[in-house]
Amino acid sequence: MKVDSVVDYVTINIDGEDVDVPKGTNIIEAVKMVGKGKEVPHYCYHPKLSIAGNCRMCMVEMGMPMRDRATGEAVLDENGVQKIGWMPKPTIGCATNAAPGMHIRTNSEMVKESRNGVTEFLLINHPLDCPICDQAGECRLQEFSAEHGRGYSRFIEQKNVKPKRTRLGSRVTLDDERCILCSRCIRFSKEIAKDDVLGFVDRGTYSTLTCFPGKELENNYSLNTVDICPVGALTSTDFRFKMRVWFLKRTHSICTESSVGANTEIWSREGKIYRITPRRNDAVNDTWMTDSGRELFKEVEVGDRLTHYTIDGVHKTSAETAAAAAKLLKEGKVAIIASPHSSVEEQFYCKAIADRSEATVSLVSHYGATDGILQSEDRSPNLRGALVNGLVDHLPDADLSAVAQQIESGAVDTLLVVNEEVTQLGISAELLKKVKVIYIGLHANVVSEDAAIVIPSLSVFEKDGSFINQSFRLQRFKAAIPGPRGVLSDFMVLEHIAEALADEKIPSGSIDAAWEHIAKGVSQFDDSLRWRSIPEEGLELDPTAFLDLPFVETKNLKYDSAAFKEAHATPAGA
Ligand code: SF4
Ligand code: FES
Secondary structure, eight states, X not given: OOOOOOOOEEEEEETTXXXXXXXXXXXXXXXXXXXXXXXXXXXXXXXXXXXXXXXXXXXXXXEEEOBOTTTOOBOBOTTSOBXXXXXXXOEEGGGOBOOTTOEEESSSHHHHHHXXXXXXXXXXXXXXXXXXOTTTTSOHHHHHHHHHSOSSOOOOSOOOOOXXXXXXXXXXXXXXXXXXXXXXXXXXXXXXXXXXXXXXXXXXXXXXEEEOTTOOOOSTTTHHHHHHOSXXXXXXXXXXXXXXXXXXXXXXXXXXXXXXXXXXXXEXXXXXXXXXXXXXXXXXXXXXXXXXXXXXXXXXXXXXXXXXXXXXXXXXXXXXXXXXXXXXXXXXXXXXXXXXXXXXXXXXXXXXXXXXXXXXXXXXXXXXXXXXXSOOSBOOSOHHHHXXXXXXXXXXXXXXXXXXXXXXXXXXXXXXXXXXXXXXXXXXXXXXTTSEEEEEESBOOHHHHHOSEEXXXXXXXXXXXXXXXTTOEEEEEOOOSOOSTTOOOHHHHHHHHHHHHTTOOOOOXXXXXXXXXXXXXXXXXXXXXXXXXXXXXXXXXXXXXXXXXXXXXXXXXXXXXXXXXXHHOOOTTO
């Protein structure tokens, strides 16, 4: 039997209002839970890192219900209400945990004066160059200085000069003058990336962040330090000074680097992607992602992108191409090379095409080594999707030698290839010439050159869709930028081919219309589920039907294969 964890709640009083918060919640988080725009300003605290308590910006007043020391009896005021014993000095909210009856003041004169003092102190040596700073628009120091600062400086001495544009690694540049010594980057490198390379040297106002001698910030998570740096000290060497963040549109997406399915945000403007950053999902990636995952959009931009629907090299419309593809599939002995990189929607229609053309379906594995954090062994985002859709019922082979044999023997004379370079996977270019090929892909390659029908594909950044990650969590992604003009989303073309094979009329062509079929056709999905209704944090599916498959993922930040199996195993007799 699965036992839901029980959370203990305690009642505390924040600015005169009683609130129930989970026991052990620190005051920064407790105040956040009150909502109504209430916030305890902070720099060094980060919800996913250890507490350092060094910036002192999160000062609050704290008091506890008074008791008589001798008798233990509650001390009451003249109205019979228990008195609150306020601490004489403010305390830091990040290191104070909620306890029953605790009283907190986040807005008293004493608190305001503390924040004011801390801000003035931080700005003594911080350059006042916000107009040219790359962090403008997302700088906590700038925001809190405006909100909690004095508005003028009493410092007339010479500011400290520290190193500028220091290279910490190939992807991160440090402006030491801007560093407020919060140590978030140091703690991240040590605690999450497990690469203890950063530290402070020198004392007092001369304290400086640096890499340990002979080391560099070169791990595959280095750009997370840029995300969490509350000021403009750490910047992405690639992104710095390219674009003001307030010009950029943010779109929720999913990283396709591996089956982890890290939640991401795509920052784009006028059809161009400028950067990718992680989006918080405590069940998947916390607030982190790999550096390599942030670079994936560049792969789409390079190379010879397919932009036209063609039949025998002649440009056609998508409808003509889909009809021609359906005709080939009807006549031929078909094998489909599907892809674990395709979305749930695309795989659903691949399955429909396979059923209607009596085709065999093969997937190829894309495995690598895990880093134990957010890069899993399965370097495809949606292998689970292929299983849930019923496209395949087993884990993929490493190559396509079985399909190659079928071509040799004449059992297959037509191939539908979805985004796989099959000539590097066991089907030689010579063998490929023996079959009629329908190729759906992003870039031109040997397969598209020989294909009778070519269908251009959209990248994950250009279409809506969903993936199912390593722990069977259905997550949706949205189009951030438009694809090449005239190119339809892949699922629509596949849907057109599937419909043509069954001589059915195509429905509306929207993703939610497609989900009317998908939700009904896939047993793991609720009939009423639509793409739009998949929650932002994803939807956990029932994995029990697949628990016996030998998945390659072992253990990473949020996944442990043994624990996952155990947690979902149905006890005998249940
Ligand atoms: S570089 Fe940024 S994250 Fe690192 S200690 Fe300085 S202010 Fe904090
Ligand atoms: S956030 Fe509490 S001391 Fe920095």
